[in-house]
Amino acid sequence: MKFFFKPRGIAIAGATPNRRKGGYSILYNVRQGFTGPIYPVNPRYDHIEGLACFPSVMDVPDPVDVAILFVPAPAVPDMVSQCARRGLRGVIVESGGFSEVGPDGRSLQTRLHDISQETGLRVWGPNCMGLIDMAAKTVFSFVSPMIWEEGLIRGGVSLIVQSGMLSGGFLIDAMTHGDTGFSKICSLGNKVDVNECEILEYLLNDDATQTVGLYLESFVDGRRFMDICAHSNKPIVVLKGGKSSGGARAAMSHTASLAGNQQVVSGALAQAGVTEASDFKQMIDLCRGLADAPPPQFTSQGRIAVLTYTGAGGIVSVDFMEDMGLTLASLSGETLKALQTVYPPWMPPANPLDLWPAMERQGPLTALSVALQAVCADPQVDGVLLHSFVGAILSAKDLKEVLRGIPSTGKPVFCWLMGPKREIRDSKDVARAYGVPVYRELRRAVECLAAFFRH
Amino acid sequence: MKFFFKPRGIAIAGATPNRRKGGYSILYNVRQGFTGPIYPVNPRYDHIEGLACFPSVMDVPDPVDVAILFVPAPAVPDMVSQCARRGLRGVIVESGGFSEVGPDGRSLQTRLHDISQETGLRVWGPNCMGLIDMAAKTVFSFVSPMIWEEGLIRGGVSLIVQSGMLSGGFLIDAMTHGDTGFSKICSLGNKVDVNECEILEYLLNDDATQTVGLYLESFVDGRRFMDICAHSNKPIVVLKGGKSSGGARAAMSHTASLAGNQQVVSGALAQAGVTEASDFKQMIDLCRGLADAPPPQFTSQGRIAVLTYTGAGGIVSVDFMEDMGLTLASLSGETLKALQTVYPPWMPPANPLDLWPAMERQGPLTALSVALQAVCADPQVDGVLLHSFVGAILSAKDLKEVLRGIPSTGKPVFCWLMGPKREIRDSKDVARAYGVPVYRELRRAVECLAAFFRH
Numbered sequence: 001m002k003f004f005f006k007p008r009g010i011a012i013a014g015a016t017p018n019r020r021k022g023g024y025s026i027l028y029n030v031r032q033g034f035t036g037p038i039y040p041v042n043p044r045y046d047h048i049e050g051l052a053c054f055p056s057v058m059d060v061p062d063p064v065d066v067a068i069l070f071v072p073a074p075a076v077p078d079m080v081s082q083c084a085r086r087g088l089r090g091v092i093v094e095s096g097g098f099s100e101v102g103p104d105g106r107s108l109q110t111r112l113h114d115i116s117q118e119t120g121l122r123v124w125g126p127n128c129m130g131l132i133d134m135a136a137k138t139v140f141s142f143v144s145p146m147i148w149e150e151g152l153i154r155g156g157v158s159l160i161v162q163s164g165m166l167s168g169g170f171l172i173d174a175m176t177h178g179d180t181g182f183s184k185i186c187s188l189g190n191k192v193d194v195n196e197c198e199i200l201e202y203l204l205n206d207d208a209t210q211t212v213g214l215y216l217e218s219f220v221d222g223r224r225f226m227d228i229c230a231h232s233n234k235p236i237v238v239l240k241g242g243k244s245s246g247g248a249r250a251a252m253s254h255t256a257s258l259a260g261n262q263q264v265v266s267g268a269l270a271q272a273g274v275t276e277a278s279d280f281k282q283m284i285d286l287c288r289g290l291a292d293a294p295p296p297q298f299t300s301q302g303r304i305a306v307l308t309y310t311g312a313g314g315i316v317s318v319d320f321m322e323d324m325g326l327t328l329a330s331l332s333g334e335t336l337k338a339l340q341t342v343y344p345p346w347m348p349p350a351n352p353l354d355l356w357p358a359m360e361r362q363g364p365l366t367a368l369s370v371a372l373q374a375v376c377a378d379p380q381v382d383g384v385l386l387h388s389f390v391g392a393i394l395s396a397k398d399l400k401e402v403l404r405g406i407p408s409t410g411k412p413v414f415c416w417l418m419g420p421k422r423e424i425r426d427s428k429d430v431a432r433a434y435g436v437p438v439y440r441e442l443r444r445a446v447e448c449l450a451a452f453f454r455h
Numbered sequence: 456m457k458f459f460f461k462p463r464g465i466a467i468a469g470a471t472p473n474r475r476k477g478g479y480s481i482l483y484n485v486r487q488g489f490t491g492p493i494y495p496v497n498p499r500y501d502h503i504e505g506l507a508c509f510p511s512v513m514d515v516p517d518p519v520d521v522a523i524l525f526v527p528a529p530a531v532p533d534m535v536s537q538c539a540r541r542g543l544r545g546v547i548v549e550s551g552g553f554s555e556v557g558p559d560g561r562s563l564q565t566r567l568h569d570i571s572q573e574t575g576l577r578v579w580g581p582n583c584m585g586l587i588d589m590a591a592k593t594v595f596s597f598v599s600p601m602i603w604e605e606g607l608i609r610g611g612v613s614l615i616v617q618s619g620m621l622s623g624g625f626l627i628d629a630m631t632h633g634d635t636g637f638s639k640i641c642s643l644g645n646k647v648d649v650n651e652c653e654i655l656e657y658l659l660n661d662d663a664t665q666t667v668g669l670y671l672e673s674f675v676d677g678r679r680f681m682d683i684c685a686h687s688n689k690p691i692v693v694l695k696g697g698k699s700s701g702g703a704r705a706a707m708s709h710t711a712s713l714a715g716n717q718q719v720v721s722g723a724l725a726q727a728g729v730t731e732a733s734d735f736k737q738m739i740d741l742c743r744g745l746a747d748a749p750p751p752q753f754t755s756q757g758r759i760a761v762l763t764y765t766g767a768g769g770i771v772s773v774d775f776m777e778d779m780g781l782t783l784a785s786l787s788g789e790t791l792k793a794l795q796t797v798y799p800p801w802m803p804p805a806n807p808l809d810l811w812p813a814m815e816r817q818g819p820l821t822a823l824s825v826a827l828q829a830v831c832a833d834p835q836v837d838g839v840l841l842h843s844f845v846g847a848i849l850s851a852k853d854l855k856e857v858l859r860g861i862p863s864t865g866k867p868v869f870c871w872l873m874g875p876k877r878e879i880r881d882s883k884d885v886a887r888a889y890g891v892p893v894y895r896e897l898r899r900a901v902e903c904l905a906a907f908f909r910h
Contacts, residue, residue: 096812100766101801144847146875163767169844173873215767241770244777250770250807279771279898311555312618312670315696315705316734322699346556352705357551389624392599418628420601443734 007065014070015040022142033137073097084119093125128189155181156210156291195220211291229272235290239277289448302453303329305375306352308387314352324450338374390419396426403434462520469525470495477597488592528552539574548580583644610636611665611746650675666746684727690745744903757908758784760830761807763842769807779905793829845874851881858889
């Protein structure tokens, strides 16, 4: 699969100077990051945006490994045949209009399948959004060029998504909200040839990928998929679309997928050590927690210290923790002694630790630092759920000071963060740098911490 | 209770020019919006920030109805007695250090209780964050003055919160993210006298309040509370803290609450027509959906049209809908005919409506407008779940154009919104103006739509 991610040269069929068309976006995006030769293909132009344009794929010079096709579906099969004859290794078909639209599209897709089988040319798609590699800054996709104006964050989360629009939506949304650092995003569409098993294997061997999240409507080869997951030492998160009977019918018309029996699928995923997600953003949140936090210790039992500035938050945390199989750590005498140095005499420290009285007494920075260091060093604590309110109580700079002081025990610290909008983003950046996953909803923070300990 | 919200004059005991103290924040906040006379009380100063300061509550001139107390707990009971002698109608005790901190605090709280009983002076708190009225712009709270720098949004959601820090956190967070318009926010703390039943009744009679959300750790009078809820024609949402055994223990030390049997509580809430929430932000999201959307029709059955730009979103929506008791509307022939005018001939429109092919053909604005108007006019559709991706596909201005065209059928339109950060906020404002609640997670959007139809 490497030639798809790092081709020596790339042809773009359907490239156009019309800025309102996807074929323009593809050309624009490829030029932003890809450093090899780029060959627009369109018989109507000699040049597009200063690049020489070729009437057909057959005319494209060497070196060229991959073509991206964004032309009407009926023209795709012949063009794919040409790509095979021209000696390309792979094509990414981003056009729609195949199995997802009825009998005519199905027969087009069957032709694609046959050409791929006969020639050995690898076909990615159709009906997909291609691939994005954040480290290489290569975007082989018609995703809106506005992505470049936002601060793309590199990180350890890679995605495989069986949907075109959604992976674009995912990316733009997640990127511009500064939550998650991504490595590779792969939109597979109808999976006529290249499938989730191959890409998953590639990503599990990719040094930049720490966790893989997948949105799938079907499994091409369920047994092989579960086998790959069971042998992975990187965490894998799966969101399976089409769980309900109505959803399964809709999946049929979306990517022509047979959804399979949900109970069987869930059981197999759990057995293979996969974390199952139920919603799109939640899937990203789970991936982030599993990618950003340090790998769990062998002895971890899920005994959690809760540090909060609000008693109510502590109470509801414990409600969620009991629900999700985490336990409230019973703090050691040494920890309690350390806490007493910052707590007022009238308040004996107890887990969940409501630090507000200590914050009032010692200042938020001191109270939180002393408490966090004490619980991280406590052998009876496996992980920390930190509630933070940035802005009024703690600035992003303070948060950095606090997190810098955590002893390197490798214990996970997951954070529920509230505060005014502008402080939130800075604090997220700080937290990410220290391997602390940040969540905006308490339930989600506990859910991701629980997934971390299950893994 | 009206004098708490609209006092003729207000005294602030513990007022100080020291900007790092809560007593400064209270004075600052009160001065921002309250138009009646303000009397700082502190024996150490003649003047604070240009206002005459009084050595004791006894020295404060008329008119004065309410005092806010922010002084150390041991000094509170005597000061409350003075307030009664001075003829005040109520005090808001924002100081902590009462029942939540052990035997000494408990005896202080008992004294407060007795004084209130003997004198008839109403006591709000202690250990609370006071109250905020967004319409009157009165903030009787030590909440950080930074709230004034953000765009406070007025709206129909009122909150009653049995926690101090949390209501501040709630407010600042919700306010600065531009999601929810609030009317009144009431932080009750330990509820020594003023309780949730009285405030709830007040808010149900408040014209500016459309929906009330409550975070409670205990019910002062469960029977009366359920009775008020059962007779309310405004939607009520309750988040009950301390559901688990560990959470109940934590609630005991937080606001000294006996949490009660959760199953009994949940059953009674459901019977009283209350929507039960499970998390903080989710509670606000539920309130927002119930406050912003038009009141449901008598004939509403929860038959939903799903309008999406991503097949995957449609599929997962149907999964959630089946889970939560909503059904996929079977569209009328007339609606299908209208949709065919924007869909490409190779794609027969079907609910969930994947509009992407129609958007490519007609432009997003036309495709979405035609589809939304058709489903809203369809007698077989009770509500709409709209997926929107703003930015690349649709600008906030386009969204306005689309929503403006909705026929006034009174059918709820709930929106799952993705997109780049800066477009999101503008689009939220647009949607709110048209009574369309916006959610950032698909599951949440469906959950709130289901709560709307249950109500």
